[in-house]
Amino acid sequence: MRTGKVAQMLGVTDRTIKNWLAVPEFAPFFSAGALQVDSAHRELNQDDLYVLNTIRVMRSGAPKKDANWEGIAQALAEGRRERQLPPIAAAIDPGMALVGQVERVVTIGAERDAALARVAELEQERRELRTLLEDAQKRLADDRERLLRELNEKETELKERLARAEMELDLWRSGRIKPAK
Numbered sequence: 001m002r003t004g005k006v007a008q009m010l011g012v013t014d015r016t017i018k019n020w021l022a023v024p025e026f027a028p029f030f031s032a033g034a035l036q037v038d039s040a041h042r043e044l045n046q047d048d049l050y051v052l053n054t055i056r057v058m059r060s061g062a063p064k065k066d067a068n069w070e071g072i073a074q075a076l077a078e079g080r081r082e083r084q085l086p087p088i089a090a091a092i093d094p095g096m097a098l099v100g101q102v103e104r105v106v107t108i109g110a111e112r113d114a115a116l117a118r119v120a121e122l123e124q125e126r127r128e129l130r131t132l133l134e135d136a137q138k139r140l141a142d143d144r145e146r147l148l149r150e151l152n153e154k155e156t157e158l159k160e161r162l163a164r165a166e167m168e169l170d171l172w173r174s175g176r177i178k179p180a181k
Helices: 003-010 014-022 024-029 046-060 069-077 088-092 094-174
Strands: none
Touching: 003 014, 003 046, 003 088, 014 024, 014 046, 024 046, 024 069, 046 069
């Protein structure tokens, strides 16, 4: 694409595009065709368009102190690329609108796949937790049953001892046995 077409797509002047291409801090982010100054026609590719669009967005959406060249270059170095072109871009180059749509579809598909993978992980974790809960509930029920059984056995033993003690007390009260000395 030529600088004039890119300027139209981004809603800026041809001079603005050339000025941005001339900023030394941005040179690492442009293709060789975009940086060609001795040629009558620069040739910009899709990546150049996204870099220029990022510059446009950062220059227009922020106070001048926040939209300095170094800050924009830092954002570009960190991988920031504004791929959402202005609506006029579709009228000037319908193919670019399709490229943007395809990229969004691919991004959405990747996000969906990541979300589905996360859902699968969470379902597996839920199954594991359910198994742990069921095991804990079974151990709890087994412990409760064992403790109740032990309690019943102890109660029976104590009732037998109490009955023997009451019988011995009755015998002692009746005088049939003498207290042990």
